[in-house]
Amino acid sequence: DAKTTQPPSMDCAEGRAANLPCNHSTISGNEYVYWYRQIHSQGPQYIIHGLKNNETNEMASLIITEDRKSSTLILPHATLRDTAVYYCIVRVDGTASKLTFGTGTRLQVTL
Amino acid sequence: GAGVSQTPSNKVTEKGKYVELRCDPISGHTALYWYRQSLGQGPEFLIYFQGTGAADDSGLPNDRFFAVRPEGSVSTLKIQRTERGDSAVYLCASSLRRSGANVLTFGAGSRLTVL
Numbered sequence: 001d002a003k004t005t006q007p008p009s010m011d012c013a014e015g016r017a018a019n020l021p022c023n024h025s026t027i028s029g030n031e032y033v034y035w036y037r038q039i040h041s042q043g044p045q046y047i048i049h050g051l052k053n054n055e056t057n058e059m060a061s062l063i064i065t066e067d068r069k070s071s072t073l074i075l076p077h078a079t080l081r082d083t084a085v086y087y088c089i090v091r092v093d094g095t096a097s098k099l100t101f102g103t104g105t106r107l108q109v110t111l
Numbered sequence: 112g113a114g115v116s117q118t119p120s121n122k123v124t125e126k127g128k129y130v131e132l133r134c135d136p137i138s139g140h141t142a143l144y145w146y147r148q149s150l151g152q153g154p155e156f157l158i159y160f161q162g163t164g165a166a167d168d169s170g171l172p173n174d175r176f177f178a179v180r181p182e183g184s185v186s187t188l189k190i191q192r193t194e195r196g197d198s199a200v201y202l203c204a205s206s207l208r209r210s211g212a213n214v215l216t217f218g219a220g221s222r223l224t225v226l
Contacts, residue, residue, distance in 0.1 A: 036215075041219075042219055042220075043115075043202050043204070043217030043218050043219050043220055044154060044202070044204075044215075044217045045217070046214045046215065046216070049214075085153075087153060093213060097159070097166075097167065097213075098144065098156045098159055098167060098170070099144075099156070099215060100156060101146075101153035101154045101155070101156075102153050103151075103152065103153050104153055
């Protein structure tokens with residue numbers, strides 16, 4: 001699976017949009033981009049995934065660049081409960097193989 | 112329940128002892144994964160099962176670690192002769208195997224402390 005690069009930490013004011021970047025310059029054509037987050041003392045939680053089109057669900061939006069070498073996870077109105085470590089992962093889909101986690105971005109949402 | 116259940120939530124043991132950690136996946140999920148997470152690090156893959164068989168055990172660090180899933184549902188991670196370096200949170204996840212999205216649902220983890 002392709003490697004990803006994320007900033008180690010970011011801050012965001014409550015109520016503002018949180019934009020979390022991820023670089024995956026070696027991504028292959030059949031690899032999806034997944035985002036998970038991990039709130040303190042909990043297991044990772046799935047947020048969203050996509051292949052090349054932008055995706056949106058009730059939690060977040062995923063914007064993937066046209067060349068697919070980078071993506072951005074957008075939390076449109078961050079709350080204190082969104083404080084967590086966010087992991088960007090790329091993997092081949094259509095299988096049940098492992099997810100490989102990096103160290104992620106620690107997002108701190110502040111008042 | 113609706114989620115992945117892991118027991119015990121906390122386990123304290125002494126160096127050299129044997130430990131078992133249990134995972135109850137979501138009903139009907141055919142794939143089951145074990146990860147471990149040390150402080151400040153992302154989850155590290157250990158092993159994954161497709162049904163009863165281990166499809167990928169490349170992450171098991173050594174032969175002291177072993178996992179089983181005899182009936183394709185509940186799984187047990189077994190650690191022999193525990194060492195202080197085994198102290199970590201052990202996470203279990205399950206998923207449906209199908210084409211397209213393969214979303215893993217994680218449990219809350221079992222925190223192992225080896226004294």
